[in-house]
Amino acid sequence: MNAPRKVEVSGEAGYSIEIGPGLLADGARLARALRGRHALVVSDGNVAPLYLDGALAALAEAKPGLSVATFTIPPGEHEKTLERFTECLHALSELGATRDATVLALGGGVVGDLAGFAAACWMRGIDCVQLPTTLLAMVDSSVGGKTAVDLPSGKNLVGAFHPPRAVIADTSTLRTLPDRELRAGLAEVVKYGAIFDAGFLDWLESHADALLARDDAALAEAIARSCAFKADVVARDPYERGDRAMLNFGHTFGHAIETEQGYAGTTGDGLNHGEAVAVGMVLAARLSAALGRAGAADAERLQRLLERLGLPVRIPAGLDPQALLARMRLDKKADASGLRFVLWDRAGAARIVSGVADEQVLAVLREG
Numbered sequence: 283m284n285a286p287r288k289v290e291v292s293g294e295a296g297y298s299i300e301i302g303p304g305l306l307a308d309g310a311r312l313a314r315a316l317r318g319r320h321a322l323v324v325s326d327g328n329v330a331p332l333y334l335d336g337a338l339a340a341l342a343e344a345k346p347g348l349s350v351a352t353f354t355i356p357p358g359e360h361e362k363t364l365e366r367f368t369e370c371l372h373a374l375s376e377l378g379a380t381r382d383a384t385v386l387a388l389g390g391g392v393v394g395d396l397a398g399f400a401a402a403c404w405m406r407g408i409d410c411v412q413l414p415t416t417l418l419a420m421v422d423s424s425v426g427g428k429t430a431v432d433l434p435s436g437k438n439l440v441g442a443f444h445p446p447r448a449v450i451a452d453t454s455t456l457r458t459l460p461d462r463e464l465r466a467g468l469a470e471v472v473k474y475g476a477i478f479d480a481g482f483l484d485w486l487e488s489h490a491d492a493l494l495a496r497d498d499a500a501l502a503e504a505i506a507r508s509c510a511f512k513a514d515v516v517a518r519d520p521y522e523r524g525d526r527a528m529l530n531f532g533h534t535f536g537h538a539i540e541t542e543q544g545y546a547g548t549t550g551d552g553l554n555h556g557e558a559v560a561v562g563m564v565l566a567a568r569l570s571a572a573l574g575r576a577g578a579a580d581a582e583r584l585q586r587l588l589e590r591l592g593l594p595v596r597i598p599a600g601l602d603p604q605a606l607l608a609r610m611r612l613d614k615k616a617d618a619s620g621l622r623f624v625l626w627d628r629a630g631a632a633r634i635v636s637g638v639a640d641e642q643v644l645a646v647l648r649e650g
């Protein structure tokens with residue numbers, strides 16, 4: 283096996299992100315990330331049948347004395363709840379997990395956020411190792427330590443910053459990922475180009491076909507470059523007091539859509555997170571242009587790239603602009619002065635903007 287690519291997240295609680303094929307079968311690598319003798323593997327009903335047994339067997343061989351339990355949730359955003367979080371804590375309790383125990387998050391961002399939050403809270407914080415199996419989780423949710431569950435009133439409203447002890451991304455798992463979920467991950471990849479590096483947008487434009495065809499080299503490059511962008515900003519601003527908020531480009535609109543649709547993305551009749559972010563980025567770029575901050579050509583370029591990647595770029599029919607605006611008031615960037623948006627000066631250069639009038643937001647929402 284070739285050595286995996288490695289991206290380091292520096293800082294007080296630094297960790298490595300390892301990226302490569304076959305890593306879940308490498309029991310020694312998994313075992314090196316564990317400290318104590320208890321591990322709870324959290325997964326979901328799609329991922330567990332595919333990858334859980336293999337990972338458990340590899341782990342048992344490499345660390346024979348390990349006491350392991352599993353906690354599997356049904357798949358879907360609507361499962362990222364306080365109820366599932368509580369069940370996860372009960373699973374840790376039944377395992378008898380001590381403070382040196384590890385929670386292993388085997389799955390996409392839903393599993394990663396839920397498992398990470400349980401790890402953040404059990405005995406005030408135990409290790410979490412992220413084993414992402416979606417493109418979105420590999421490029422974004424497994425990195426940076428944001429953990430959370432949703433409330434019916436808003437996305438990720440209950441959570442904690444709790445950096446993982448390690449991230450081990452087995453890119454072979456992407457072979458079973460549905461096309462729709464692959465495309466959702468590409469939305470967050472495009473985000474990095476949009477906010478940090480227009481040159482990365484050029485690269486994505488020229489590799490769009492290869493990425494959609496799941497070309498191994500193109501995917502590995504997209505994952506490693508995305509992780510490097512995220513690692514850099516997270517190391518500088520782990521608690522989102524400044525620049526890290528750029529990673530929220532498209533999310534004020536996107537989260538409002540997901541919430542308003544009742545987190546129906548994975549059941550097929552709503553947008554999933556990546557899709558909602560794709561729409562949200564186009565709206566944010568259009569708002570930037572409407573405010574005279576950025577050229578309309580940049581917004582059109584972003585929209586074309588997202589469309590080429592098979593992502594939605596318009597608000598789903600039937601969502602009321604006023605209702606979406608009301609949802610945005612619980613966005614975590616909002617403060618006493620009101621809503622705050624991540625907007626553009628141009629492709630590759632984003633900034634936080636306060637004081638955008640409701641009417642300007644509504645005008646963009648009404649355009650759809």
Ligand SMILES: NC(=O)c1ccc[n+]([C@@H]2O[C@H](COP(=O)([O-])OP(=O)(O)OC[C@H]3O[C@@H](n4cnc5c(N)ncnc54)[C@H](O)[C@@H]3O)[C@@H](O)[C@H]2O)c1
Binds near residue numbers: 554
């Ligand atoms: N913490 C963060 O920084 C952060 C960043 C981005 C997104 N998120 C969160 O991540 C979530 C979205 O993550 P996601 O897009 O991974 O969704 P997800 O976890 O719902 O996974 C998508 C679907 O793919 C299935 N799946 C996962 N891996 C598979 C595989 N290898 N083969 C076949 N099927 C597989 C899942 O069962 C699910 O049905 C949202 O809740 C979002 O808020 C968090």
Ligand SMILES: O=C(O)C(=O)C[C@@H](O)[C@H](O)[C@H](O)COP(=O)(O)O
Binds near residue numbers: 428614
């Ligand atoms: O890591 C971050 O910071 C992000 O904002 C990454 C986003 O892609 C992700 O969706 C995150 O969960 C959103 O966080 P929130 O604070 O807006 O809930």
Ligand SMILES: [Zn+2]
Binds near residue numbers: 422470533555559
């Ligand atoms: Zn996101």
